[in-house]
Amino acid sequence: MAKPKKHVFVCTQSRPPGHPRGSCGGNGSMAVFQEFLQQFEKRGLWGRYAVTGSGCIGPCGNGPSVLVYPEGVMYGAVSKEDVAAIIDEHLLGDKPVERLKVPAEVWG
Amino acid sequence: MAKPKKHVFVCTQSRPPGHPRGSCGGNGSMAVFQEFLQQFEKRGLWGRYAVTGSGCIGPCGNGPSVLVYPEGVMYGAVSKEDVAAIIDEHLLGDKPVERLKVPAEVWG
Numbered sequence: 001m002a003k004p005k006k007h008v009f010v011c012t013q014s015r016p017p018g019h020p021r022g023s024c025g026g027n028g029s030m031a032v033f034q035e036f037l038q039q040f041e042k043r044g045l046w047g048r049y050a051v052t053g054s055g056c057i058g059p060c061g062n063g064p065s066v067l068v069y070p071e072g073v074m075y076g077a078v079s080k081e082d083v084a085a086i087i088d089e090h091l092l093g094d095k096p097v098e099r100l101k102v103p104a105e106v107w108g
Numbered sequence: 109m110a111k112p113k114k115h116v117f118v119c120t121q122s123r124p125p126g127h128p129r130g131s132c133g134g135n136g137s138m139a140v141f142q143e144f145l146q147q148f149e150k151r152g153l154w155g156r157y158a159v160t161g162s163g164c165i166g167p168c169g170n171g172p173s174v175l176v177y178p179e180g181v182m183y184g185a186v187s188k189e190d191v192a193a194i195i196d197e198h199l200l201g202d203k204p205v206e207r208l209k210v211p212a213e214v215w216g
Contacts, residue, residue: 003215053163069177107111
């Protein structure tokens with residue numbers, strides 16, 4: 001694949017139920033990842049943009065976590081319904097979605 | 109975790125033996141990932157730098173693939189022995205390791 005303009009990483013780490021750190025997988029990150037894949041397919045974004053599942057990128061307690069490079073913007077508690085906004089506003093519009101960003105003390 | 113100065117993604121995707129696309133996992137990427145983890149631990153790099161295992165980042169045939177953001181530099185056919193150079197030259201020295209970069213027609 002060509003070097004993408006934006007590269008989205010969706011944490012798909014899972015931990016056993018009841019694990020004290022929780023996990024993005026346990027909080028529904030696979031549905032978020034699948035939604036990215038479907039929208040990439042439907043909108044023809046592959047090539048210019050990329051999305052990849054990843055291991056732990058912290059912060060686990062606020063998952064599902066989604067990280068977008070090259071800006072290094074971390075989104076927390078992302079739901080399937082938020083995916084279109086990340087694509088429209090950040091990937092295509094080049095403006096990070098402020099309401100979904102994790103607090104600066106967590107990732108700043 | 110705090111936002112890192114450099115974020116290393118090591119593809120740990122595996123495919124069944126004989127799969128036509130091959131895979132980084134099949135080419136020994138777990139040893140590369142482990143080496144990053146050990147050197148991060150030994151050198152106290154966590155916090156300022158991050159390393160994360162990831163799904164497929166392409167190009168599978170030239171794995172193990174290692175991708176460093178925010179620059180978006182893609183390294184191919186990385187061995188355990190190359191990890192120290194990536195840390196010393198690129199992460200700490202801010203100069204990508206030219207000899208390990210994939211060709212521009214693959215990722216450029």
